[in-house]
Amino acid sequence: MTLLQTPLYSACVEQKARMTEFAGWSMPVQFGGIKQEHQAVRDRAGLFDISHMGKFELRGPGVIAALQRLVPSNLERLKQGEAQYTVLLNPEGGIIDDLIVYLKSPPASATTNARLSDIETVTLIVNAATTDKDKTWLLDHLADTGIELVDESRDRALISIQGPAAAALLQPHTPHNLDVLGRFAHRDTALLGQLAWIARTGYTGEDGFEIMTDPDTALALWQMLTAEGVMPCGLGARDTLRLEAAMALYGQDIDDTTSPLESGLSWLVHLDEKGDFIGRSPLETQKAQGVSRRLVGLVMEGRHIARHGYPVLHQGDRVGTVTSGTLAPTLNLPIALAYVAAPLAKVGQPLEVEVRGEPRAARVVKRPFYRAK
Amino acid sequence: MAFEYPETLKYLDSHEYARADEDEGMVTVGITAFAIDQLGDIVFLELPEIGDSLEKGEKFGTVESVKAVEELKSPVSGEVLERNEALIEAPEQIGDDPYGDGWLVKIKASDLEELDDTLTADEYKDQVGG
Numbered sequence: 001m002t003l004l005q006t007p008l009y010s011a012c013v014e015q016k017a018r019m020t021e022f023a024g025w026s027m028p029v030q031f032g033g034i035k036q037e038h039q040a041v042r043d044r045a046g047l048f049d050i051s052h053m054g055k056f057e058l059r060g061p062g063v064i065a066a067l068q069r070l071v072p073s074n075l076e077r078l079k080q081g082e083a084q085y086t087v088l089l090n091p092e093g094g095i096i097d098d099l100i101v102y103l104k105s106p107p108a109s110a111t112t113n114a115r116l117s118d119i120e121t122v123t124l125i126v127n128a129a130t131t132d133k134d135k136t137w138l139l140d141h142l143a144d145t146g147i148e149l150v151d152e153s154r155d156r157a158l159i160s161i162q163g164p165a166a167a168a169l170l171q172p173h174t175p176h177n178l179d180v181l182g183r184f185a186h187r188d189t190a191l192l193g194q195l196a197w198i199a200r201t202g203y204t205g206e207d208g209f210e211i212m213t214d215p216d217t218a219l220a221l222w223q224m225l226t227a228e229g230v231m232p233c234g235l236g237a238r239d240t241l242r243l244e245a246a247m248a249l250y251g252q253d254i255d256d257t258t259s260p261l262e263s264g265l266s267w268l269v270h271l272d273e274k275g276d277f278i279g280r281s282p283l284e285t286q287k288a289q290g291v292s293r294r295l296v297g298l299v300m301e302g303r304h305i306a307r308h309g310y311p312v313l314h315q316g317d318r319v320g321t322v323t324s325g326t327l328a329p330t331l332n333l334p335i336a337l338a339y340v341a342a343p344l345a346k347v348g349q350p351l352e353v354e355v356r357g358e359p360r361a362a363r364v365v366k367r368p369f370y371r372a373k
Numbered sequence: 374m375a376f377e378y379p380e381t382l383k384y385l386d387s388h389e390y391a392r393a394d395e396d397e398g399m400v401t402v403g404i405t406a407f408a409i410d411q412l413g414d415i416v417f418l419e420l421p422e423i424g425d426s427l428e429k430g431e432k433f434g435t436v437e438s439v440k441a442v443e444e445l446k447s448p449v450s451g452e453v454l455e456r457n458e459a460l461i462e463a464p465e466q467i468g469d470d471p472y473g474d475g476w477l478v479k480i481k482a483s484d485l486e487e488l489d490d491t492l493t494a495d496e497y498k499d500q501v502g503g
Contacts, residue, residue, distance in 0.1 A: 307442060
């Protein structure tokens with residue numbers, strides 16, 4: 001199979017990235033080393049090529065109203081220039097994908113044209129591995145609405161700069177004052193003299209920006225920022241960073257069989273604020289009856305590392321499964337996310353994780369494991 | 374990237390090396406510079422207890438990086454004489470000196486001829502692509 005290459009592929013290879021297959025793309029897993037890249041993001045800033053992620057633009061009348069039927073979050077809360085992290089649900093209340101919905105400001109021409117002003121434009125950033133599945137689901141459910149879906153996944157580049165110094169490092173390259181761009185805010189602006197879209201979002205637990213632009217501008221930005229000493233980072237560090245921040249990874253911590261009420265995403269389920277949506281009824285039942293399992297954070301008491309798929313035990317009985325685990329580089333502790341039986345999903349609860357046949361002590365801790373200062 | 378593979382060592386295709394001390398009938402086992410590089414930042418080592426008996430080709434421990442868990446295979450059958458306690462405490466240092474201070478266990482071999490089917494440095498080097 002020929003792997004897809006992002007516009008930054010050659011730059012990454014030149015910068016000595018070790019490449020790996022991810023969702024059909026050839027992606028950098030690490031440059032200098034996962035721990036070093038991880039620490040750079042926590043201390044200063046790191047740069048990620050995330051051009052493999054799915055990028056859809058939805059345009060037409062009533063985009064938000066149509067999307068309201070597909071997600072459990074109340075998207076009517078969104079103002080132009082704001083964004084919401086949410087999930088697409090199947091009829092069983094399982095998660096088809098997690099994504100960010102960005103409601104865009106109308107193009108300048110729309111303000112003088114009454115008819116155009118009804119048009120809403122929304123950008124969706126979805127997972128790479130689920131891009132095709134999401135697209136099919138969206139097209140099926142947006143049919144006959146007059147809403148157009150433009151798939152920009154392979155045409156546009158997406159770069160993420162993350163870390164406490166991200167704003168200071170990005171600011172010289174754009175005329176837009178980044179100080180006024182709040183968390184989860186976004187806008188179309190200029191970057192290196194070209195059009196670009198900048199969102200203050202990320203997947204690391206740090207402040208940072210995700211920048212969508214044409215391939216050439218993305219490459220120029222990548223070269224410029226790395227030349228200025230911003231550390232290029234791969235998927236390895238992206239995974240350890242998101243795990244310390246206890247952010248779910250689709251296909252690993254959440255999937256078609258897990259509901260947002262089980263997976264620690266209750267905060268994005270707004271049952272009382274909105275009408276019907278796909279998956280509403282099973283979520284209502286779960287809410288009324290209580291869920292049987294919950295995703296929790298675990299810290300191992302020793303040095304053994306819990307990994308995806310390892311059994312979770314309580315007094316010798318199987319009570320759950322680890323979904324993600326690593327040695328947290330910032331905390332220097334083995335951490336994990338795991339589904340456990342709901343009665344045991346209490347902070348401080350002692351449990352065991354079976355590591356290669358041996359039960360090893362662990363305890364439930366508050367998520368996230370790491371919070372930016 | 375070119376790594377060193379000392380001529381005096383014997384290698385397994387699973388990336389362990391063995392240094393045989395013919396006089397003592399003892400074998401020192403570690404993992405190659407190539408394996409250490411491939412694993413990335415190594416954060417955890419699990420090694421057998423002193424006195425444990427090992428079987429040639431069988432798992433005797435694990436090495437974990439941030440991303441992955443790999444099993445360690447023993448190049449010989451025998452009894453564990455020593456394990457590298459310092460490295461268990463500071464596994465990230467394994468890459469500093471893979472063929473010296475980065476050793477993992479010392480084994481009292483039941484039969485040194487068990488090492489006859491291992492790879493030479495050149496054979497191993499060919500296998501991992503130089």
